[in-house]
Amino acid sequence: MDLRPEVVFLGRAYTKPVMNRICGLRFLRQSCSHGERGFLEVKSSNSIATTSSEGIDSVAPRMLLGNASSNTNGSSSTARFWISPEENCVLESCEDEYGGIIVIPEKLPWNTNAFAYVLQESLSSWKMKGKKGIWLKLPLGRSELVPIAVKAGFKYHHAEQAYVMLTYWIPEGPCLLPANASHQVGVGGFVINENNEVLVVQEKYCASTSVGAWKLPTGFIHESEEIFSGAVREVKEETGIDTEFVEVISFRHAHHLAFGKSDLFFICMLRPLSNEIKIDEQEIEAAKWMPLNEFMEQPLIQDDNMFRKIIDICIARLGKRYCGLAAHQVISKFDGRSSSLYYNVVEPQDFNCQGV
Numbered sequence: 001m002d003l004r005p006e007v008v009f010l011g012r013a014y015t016k017p018v019m020n021r022i023c024g025l026r027f028l029r030q031s032c033s034h035g036e037r038g039f040l041e042v043k044s045s046n047s048i049a050t051t052s053s054e055g056i057d058s059v060a061p062r063m064l065l066g067n068a069s070s071n072t073n074g075s076s077s078t079a080r081f082w083i084s085p086e087e088n089c090v091l092e093s094c095e096d097e098y099g100g101i102i103v104i105p106e107k108l109p110w111n112t113n114a115f116a117y118v119l120q121e122s123l124s125s126w127k128m129k130g131k132k133g134i135w136l137k138l139p140l141g142r143s144e145l146v147p148i149a150v151k152a153g154f155k156y157h158h159a160e161q162a163y164v165m166l167t168y169w170i171p172e173g174p175c176l177l178p179a180n181a182s183h184q185v186g187v188g189g190f191v192i193n194e195n196n197e198v199l200v201v202q203e204k205y206c207a208s209t210s211v212g213a214w215k216l217p218t219g220f221i222h223e224s225e226e227i228f229s230g231a232v233r234e235v236k237e238e239t240g241i242d243t244e245f246v247e248v249i250s251f252r253h254a255h256h257l258a259f260g261k262s263d264l265f266f267i268c269m270l271r272p273l274s275n276e277i278k279i280d281e282q283e284i285e286a287a288k289w290m291p292l293n294e295f296m297e298q299p300l301i302q303d304d305n306m307f308r309k310i311i312d313i314c315i316a317r318l319g320k321r322y323c324g325l326a327a328h329q330v331i332s333k334f335d336g337r338s339s340s341l342y343y344n345v346v347e348p349q350d351f352n353c354q355g356v
Helices: 016-020 112-128 140-151 228-239 293-295 305-318
Strands: 005-011 028-029 038-044 062-070 078-084 093-095 101-103 135-138 155-159 163-169 183-190 197-201 218-220 243-254 260-271 283-289 326-329 338-343
Touching: 005 326, 028 243, 101 197, 101 293, 135 140, 155 305, 163 338, 183 197, 183 228, 183 243, 197 293, 218 228, 228 260, 228 283, 228 338, 243 305, 243 326, 283 293
Parallel strands: 005 078, 101 135, 183 260
Antiparallel strands: 005 038, 028 038, 062 078, 093 101, 135 163, 155 163, 183 218, 197 283, 243 260, 326 338
């Protein structure tokens, strides 16, 4: 019987030219942090005792990864082995500014057994070096590695559409890694035209208590989107009306809402730049310009202390008795990035804000 097992060698350092000269040798993936190292796959004789070529020493199997099995005619079989590495092999990574490790997701081993082994070797190495928090980002296409990482002691941190982030805290004591985002951010647009009419909508999908009520256009801001541009976008998407941001009039902070997260909701005063309404038929049932007095008289407004207060503030802003927060671009030395700082500016000689 011609038993020709497949042997996987882990950890020995070979250059690609040498590897190419070895009969049946195939370079699978570079995965170690030092030199040109990788997982090697070769065809060997049935003794599986040694493999030697141009400086490659004889080595013995360290661990059997799979049971040998014959095919239907009994003429061949496949077995997988790991070979003891000459030196520890660790996942490719970089350090963060806090003494932690960020694993490079593009450099992860493709073989699950190899990943399990190298992950344990990496943790041992990082512990010896006094590292602290480990960040392991696993792309959606590598989801088979998630249970391996969890079994090794990693914990879920957060997930997005394209990946899941896991963390491992090495030192004893409480984990000091920052938690996942705790808030979601929403915006509402208060748009009033020269006829003293407010832009309002009726949503297709809403709570039973809000059916038939007219409300301000609202929505959530996108990742890396400014509050003011998010408000302009939401109004445009829901009603087709182009607007210009004026000020943040007020904001609400609530807790334990969607997915147990806290919620920040910003009311923005916007100046209309167009008048023709074209609704988003997927989310909006209807939209129109409603006289301000009629809007205020709705039970939804009159019976809700928060909404009534918001409208009172908006009316005070229209009467120049209140100043909201305008967005100002500033650069901080702490991170060197441009940020939006919201504040109001009132000239000493003028106690009224500029008109809308």
